[in-house]
C-alpha cells in the first residue's frame with residue numbers, strides 16, 4: 424500500500440515520523456489518536472504556497488471543525504493561518520490558539536443570539552446565511568455600538584460529486600443564499616445601519632476529488648463579485664471555501680493536489696476580478712486536506728471471531744470514528760505490530776458499540792490477527808476525534824502529538840467519571 428512520507432515501516436512496526444506506533448499504543452493505552460504536527464504544517468504550507476505563488480493576496484483559513492484540538496490551531500496559527508469557525512466554541516478556541524479576530528470567519532446557517540453577540544464583541548467577520556440572521560446581527564451590532572463585518576454565503580446550486588450528506592453547494596442544501604437572490608441580500612445589508620458588507624463566501628462541499636466543481640463555483644463567485652462591485656460593495660475578500668478531497672483508498676483514488684486546484688481556480692478568479700476592476704483577497708477554507716492524513720487511530724484487538732464472516736473486535740468504534748458508519752467511508756487499516764507480515768485472512772474490524780453498523784473497516788485482507796494486536800486506522804485526522812461521542816458511556820480517547828523526536832499528550836483520556844460529571848440528580852430523586 425502507498426504510504427505518505429510521514430508513515431513508514433521498520434522492523435515490522437508502523438511508524439509515524441520517528442515514532443513507533445506500537446510503542447505509543449503501549450505507553451499511552453488504546454484507543455489512541457496520534458497526530459504528526461509537521462505533516463499538518465507541510466500540508467498547510469503546500470496549500471498556501473500553491474495559491475500564493477499565483478496570487479499573493481491569498482489566505483488560508485483552516486476549517487477548525489475538521490480537528491479542533493487547540494494544539495493544531497496553535498501550530499497553524501503560528502504559520503499565519505486563519506480559521507473558519509462554525510460555533511462560538513470554535514471561535515473561542517481559535518482566539519485561545521492566538522489567532523487574530525481579523526483572520527477568522529464565523530460560518531454557519533443557524534447562529535444563536537449569543538453566537539452573533541460574540542462575533543460582534545470580537546469584531547469577527549460573519550458569513551451570514553439568511554436575511555433573518557442579517558437583521559439579527561444588525562440589531563446585535565447596534566446594541567453593542569459597533570459595526571459588524573459581513574459576507575453572505577452563496578449557494579451556487581451546482582452538481583457536487585461527493586457523498587450527498589456532505590454536498591453543500593447543491594440547490595437543496597440548507598446552506599447559503601441562492602445566487603440569484605444574492606444582490607437583493609447585499610442591498611438589504613447596505614441599507615442596515617450597523618453592518619458593513621466586506622466579502623462574499625461559498626463552500627460547495629467536502630471530499631471532492633475533481634477540480635471542475637471548484638472551477639464552476641469560482642465562475643459563479645467572480646460573477647457575483649462583479650455584480651456586487653456594481654452596486655457599491657467594496658469587497659475585501661472572496662472566500663471559495665474548502666472541500667479538496669484526499670485519497671482514502673491509497674492505491675486507487677484520484678489525488679487532486681493543491682497545485683492543480685490553484686492552477687485551475689486562480690486564473691478564473693484573476694480574470695473575474697480584473698474584469699470587475701477589483702483586487703480582493705482570495706480566501707480558502709481547507710479542513711480535511713490539512714489534517715486528515717496527519718493522524719492514525721490506534722485500536723487494540725480484544726478478540727477475534729471466525730464465522731459467516733471473520734471479525735477482529737477492537738476497542739474503538741463509531742464513538743471515536745463515525746465516518747465509516749455515517750458516510751460508508753473507507754479508511755486504510757494496518758496491523759501496526761505486523762506491518763511486514765503477509766496478508767492471510769479477511770477480517771472486518773468491528774468496534775465495541777451496540778450497533779451492527781459499528782464496523783470501522785469491512786472485509787480487509789490482513790495478516791493473521793490475534794488479541795492484543797494494534798490496528799492503525801489511517802487518515803483519521805479530519806472529522807475523527809472532532810465527531811467523537813460518549814455513546815455507550817464510553818470515555819473519549821487520548822490524543823498524542825508528535826513533532827520530530829518529541830511526543831506528548833495533546834488531550835488526556837477521559838474517564839467514566841468525566842462522562843458522568845455533568846449529570847445531576849433532579850431534586851425529587853434526591854429525596855428517595
Ligand code: LLP
Pocket residue numbers: 486488489507530589626628629630664665666667708709710711712746750805806
Ligand atoms: N468551510 C465550511 C463552511 C465548511 O462547512 C467546511 C466543512 C469546510 C470549509 C471544510 O471542508 P473540507 O476542506 O474539510 O472538506 N464530517 C464530514 C465532512 C463535513 C464537512 C463539513 N464542513 C466527513 O467526515 O467527511
